[in-house]
Amino acid sequence: MGFKAGRTGLAAACAAMTWLAAQAAHAANGAYAVDAADISEVGSCKVESWMSAATNTDFSAVANPSCVVDPFRPIELSLNTNRARSDGDWSTTAAPKAKTNFVPTAIGRWGFSAYAGGSFDAATGENLSAFAVIPATFRLSETMRINLNGGWLWDRTVDRHYLTYGIGFDWKFTDTLQWTIEAYGQAGASEIASVVQPRFQSGVRYRPNEIFSIDLIYGRNITGENSNWITLGTTIRFPAPGAQPEHRRTGHL
Template identity: 30%
Template sequence: MPKANRLLPSFVRHLPPAQGRTLRRNLLFVSITLSMIGLLSLMSDAFAAGGAYVVDDAGINAPGECNVDVWYQDARHSPNSSSVVSPACTFKELPTVQLGAAIQRNRADGQGETQLSPQFKAQLFSREDLGLQLALAGSTHFAFDRAHSFDGADLNLPITWQPFEALRLNLNTGWTHAYDDGEQNHRWTWGTGVEYDLARSLTLIAERYGQRGGEQAWQAGPRLHIGERIDVDLIVGRSLIGERDQWLTTGATLRF
């Protein structure tokens, strides 16, 4: 038996090959994430951010500040997975606009695809006394691994209302243009989300989102605040159409 296999716990060695590979990928991602947290916590300040959640809030980084989101999503009953790195910054010269990009690597049915998505979010309205914020967000998507690289675009209008300090309510409405197996589709999108600060180090988040005539799903989980520098998300999600696929997501957010 190879030395690497002898080092694995016995229950891992007795799993079916596909489940064993999935578990090893998850353990590797968690190890890398924790290592990044340990390193980056020495040099950055982090606060809450959108991360792997689909429903966006209306907040942006303060001028001169940046954030980086990383997450790994794994389907529970299939070999499909995705890994994402998404940096974003608000420059002092454009204090009401946040610019960023997401690099996403998807694997489905044994095939891999890499996608680049430039993004922006412009704050249109902010009243701290009312606890209300309004923004306009957009992104475009380009696939690297096929002849037709342009994959679609999105526009979204996020609204955030904070009725009291511990509770934030997010509402999204928007439009998406996508190529689905060569067919162009235009759909209205929507989403609702809630964030509740249960403790100083713990926020509970839940969301429900969908597209008219397309995707419908929910996600929920805790957001752990490690000091004031790093946030870690543990998320479970489920589709509400088709075979009702389920997935697990682990992610981290940092700001500097």
Template identity: 70%
Template sequence: MFGFVAAAQLVAADHAEAANGAYAVDAADISDLGSCKVESWYSMATNSDFAAVANPSCVVEITRPVELSVLTNYSRSDGDFSTTLAPKAKINLEPTGIGKFGVSALASGTFDAMTGQNTAVFAEIPATYRFSETTRINLNAGWLWDRVLDRHYFTYGVGFDWKFTDVLEYTVELYGQAGHAGFASVIQPRIQTGVRYRPNETFSLDVIYGRNITGENSNWITVGTTIRFPPPGSVRKPDAHL
């Protein structure tokens, strides 16, 4: 029943240095050229739904740096099990900076791993405004085509990131989709808030609480990790900002 809603949430979620992994609101930044990372997370809902996700990505040169990823999601929704694949490409159009907006563009789609059917198409413009080296706001606007039900949605999101210690970051986000839907919860806003522990530049751990994150009107707990691989030959420097 909520399979197309889960697709909307999943293609909306990758995502930049603080608002990435299981967070749905994207930032305008992309990683350094030649770098890669592997994000993974497990989400559990109070109605017994779950999602187990792996999302490897790398930044390659295609006339300019482009971040390519393929998200794999094994989930249970309303008692039904499914596996979906969501390839995505993201390009930065205007770099972020303190006191200015940075802008990117991305496109993605979801495919049923068993049938190969293209179940959704998604495009989005993420924008990020940095207030300081430790705080920023992320704004998202996009379009989702649910190809299973042939419905179109406007997607939106706003998120706030705060690095409040050298190793801890706090994120809160509100996001959703607007359009015609058969269930009220599908177009009700979704919310997530969580803390990231990042002891070094290579590894981070997220613990997140969410509400209605796939349009099913339940509470969710998510635990996720990110492992980063720098470009060959690069030297890691301490990252004081988001």
């Protein structure tokens, strides 16, 4: 009985830590997990926030402010803060991240960027994870794009390294509505099978203007816990002074 209880406790701890590591790399594209290669214009800022609830009672509330600065090249700096409940236990994490674009996206060709960061326990200051990702985007048209992500994740709580991956498709099918579907995950050794099983999300974004958008997303196994999720997210944007509206500047979604 003691051995079984010990294994159950270890599995719960691993699941909770994997939750934290996964959420550190999350917010790649708002509440979506697969990032696009683009970054915003220098001087612009935004605040992304979302709440996610799972059928197993897990819960997450995230705020992710970011701004683009130019110390030597355009770099998007963000700080993901996450208040989460996993397997009945609450935690608060903070995950700083820096992203820069190397090859701009354009219709009919690939664009590339890179981002890296880590996550910390906000209560203890313990470093929980480190990660680095290469997002690539191929624009099929002004309203459709494919995003590919490949990267590395170090879960320091169990000292394990994972290969991370993701593929997503965005389609802006009206002037104000965009549909996204994505699959992603992490490959490596784990005592919990669902941690290394693929994850899935699909949702619709309503963006009535350049400033505000709202997302409604359904997900499956999105943090490695093998449950169904519903996510409601918002984004508020603050354009750089004198900048053109984003859709006019880029010509696409």
